[in-house]
Amino acid sequence: MAITAKAFKYGDDINTDYIISGKYKFKSADMEAMAVHAMEDLDPHYYEKVKPSGGFLVAGSNFGMGSSREQAPLVLIHANTRAVLAKTFARIFYRNAINTGLPVVECDTDLIDDGDELELDLAAGVLRDVTKGIEIPFAPLPPVMAQLLADGGLVEHFKKHGGFAVS
Amino acid sequence: MSTIPGKTIAEKIFSAHSGTDAYAGDIVVADVDFVMGQDGTTPLAIRALENMGVDRVFDPAKVAVVMDHSSPSPIEGVSALHTMMREFGKKTGAKVYDVGCGVCHQLIPEAGHVVPGDLMVGCDSHTCTYGAVNVFSTGVGSTDGAAAMASGKLWFKVPDTMKVTYSGELQPGVFSKDLILALAGAIGVDGATYMALEFHGPVVDALSVDARMTISNMAIEVGAKAGLMRADATTLTWYEGRGSRAPQPVDPDADAVYAEEITLDASAIGPQIAKPHAVGNVSAIEEVAGTPIAQGFIGTCTNGRLEDLGIAAAILRGRHVHPDVRLIVAPASKQIFLDAMEVGYIRDLVEAGAVLVAPGCGPCVGTHNGVPSDGENVISTANRNFKGRMGNSNAFIYLGSPATVAASCVEGVITDPRKYFTGEGA
Known part of the structure; x- marks a missing residue:
């Protein structure tokens, strides 16, 4: 199923402290309350811009560098971020995103401008910049991750198989 | 002649x-x-x-949870999370390190929970620290951590390895922190994304385990999955009476295949500073010397060990922290706190004006224990200087060695510590 939403564009090396500051991450386990602070140190208005009708977080290289906090993909999800599109991702964030159900797409984000209307069909492997009328190619997920996503994330994978059943 | 390609430390441990x-x-x-x-x-x-x-957990003897990031609790929300962890320990038998025990990345190796040749995961990005003792250790998120706690297994992509060799020798007043900051400056914050680092060379061989951990700790700051070192006589001596199991040291094969190799001449490396707001924003100390500071911090999983406190104490002994500066010190563990008391470092630091806070992460992660004010410059021995890291996005964090932080706290401005090691101390 295709997701259509606006692009909200940021730069390179967005770290997990920017995505959700450590000072909030310890306050509670309530992701809904924490989500209002998503991306706050970089863009204080991220939540109010993205929450109402959803959005794609578009970034440069090395998105999600830094800590292992799973609150990072979780607050983005709770802020109604439909997917993160970046040139490259930091390793732990990438795994955490898949595990928690936040789609992550590696593609040439130089082709996308802030405010562009995007359409993403993960299953079909198609990303369109509707504003520019172009299709943007992206690499498919590694098979093991596709398998975990197909099961509905790591928790569901475990419930289904009673442990790891990846090949 | 064998045609089977040799293996890196990472490939051997995963095999x-x-x-x-x-x-x-x-x-x-x-x-x-x-x-x-x-x-x-x-x-x-x-x-x-x-x-x-x-x-339940797969083996209660192989799972530990540590209250270190916000500990003792500064706020009700954290108190509730700590309670949840204590109850988890009671229910599953997992080891609980409660408030004041110290930073997870000191406690896990210090208690001998891991030994050379092991594979372990931790729900914290600086889990790469134990690469210094020949453990493939890496940070994962909470769901991956839960899967590992439940099953004792996890899926991995075996990483490529970048071989980092430090040639030459360390100069007086220059420390392992400067070596790893120099690497971050050279290859950037994504220079080793998804790779394991393997550290080699005479400079690494000559370092203590404390100093080696500083280097491996920051592997993640260049995007790496692990920061591995060989287990040598220094490592095995450190493990005497410590390990829960016998060490199984893993050496790379002589013909191991490395994706990249880089050599840095330690003789040419002086004190390094990572400037705000990125760990890769590194410059030689000469470029930033004289920058006024309001707060210093010595501690963390990077530089809160006994050797680090000793280096700081040697500079601060008989001197005083500048009147415009607050110096906060957090020993990395209770054992280090006790050892540092025993040898007099704590007295030296406190008499010089330092504020001791509980063993743990201290102010590094911005939850408590020294949140800087707007516009203030902080010099810290930590591993991250992201905007807002210490709890205020309007503060500026500089990273350096314990010697650089101690010297800077004496003078009130970022200071090259080398003069304190060459008999020309201020």
Whole structure:
């Protein structure tokens, strides 16, 4: 199923402290309350811009560098971020995103401008910049991750198989 | 002549733990020897375990949870999370390190929970620290951590390895922190994304385990998955009376295949500073010397060990912290605190005007214990200087060695510490 939403564009090396500051991450386990602070140190208005009708977080290289906090993909999800599109991702964030159900797409984000209307069909492997009328190619997920996503994330994978059943 | 390609440390450890002949790029499901979580990540792991319908851990002797990031609790929300962790420990038998025990990345190796040759995961990005003692250790998120706690296994992509060699020798007043900051400056914050680093060379061989941990700790700051070193006589001596199991040192093969190799001449490296707001924003200290500071911090999983406190104490002994500066010190563990008291470092530091806070992460992660004010410059021995890291996005964090932080706190401005090691101390 295709997701259509606006692009909200940021730069390179967005770290997990920017995505959700450590000072909030310890306050509670309530992701809904924490989500209002998503991306706050970089863009204080991220939540109010993205929450109402959803959005794609578009970034440069090395998105999600830094800590292992799973609150990072979780607050983005709770802020109604439909997917993160970046040139490259930091390793732990990438795994955490898949595990928690936040789609992550590696593609040439130089082709996308802030405010562009995007359409993403993960299953079909198609990303369109509707504003520019172009299709943007992206690499498919590694098979093991596709398998975990197909099961509905790591928790569901475990419930289904009673442990790891990846090949 | 064998045609089978040699293996890196990472490839050997993943082969041994997955029962496969693993090479870089392979996906393996591997047995983990230990799983750790801290107070910022364990609550989500506990929730993931509940969602999986799992009410035990695979082996209570191989799981520990540590209250270090916000500890003792500064606020009710954290108190509730700590309670959740204590109850998890009671229910599952997992080891609980309560407030004041110290930073997870000191406690896990210090207690001998991991030994050379092990594979372990921790729900904290600086889990890469134990690469210094020949453990393939890496940071994972809470859900991956929960899967490992439940099953004793996790899936991995066997990483490529970048071989980092430090040639030459360290100059007086220059420390392992400067070596790893120099690497971050050279290759950038994504220079080794998804790779393991292997550290080699005479400079590394000559370092203590404390100093080696500083280097491995920051492997993640260049994007790496692990920061591995060989287990040599220094490592094995350090493990005497410590390990829960016999060390199984893993050396790389002489013909191991490295994706990249880089050599840095330590003789040419002086004190390094990572400037705000990125760890890769590194310059020689000469460029920033004279920058006024309001707060210094010595501690963390990077530089809160006995040797670090000793270096700071040597500079501060008989001197005083500048009147415009606050110096906060957090020993990395209770044992280090006790050892530092025993040898007099704590007295030296406190008499010089330092404020001691509980063993743990201290102000590094911005939850308590020294949040800087707007516009203030902080010099810290930590591993991250992201905007807002210490709890105020309007502050500026500089990273350096314990010697650089101590010297800067004496003078009130960022200071080259080398003069304190060459008999020309201020």
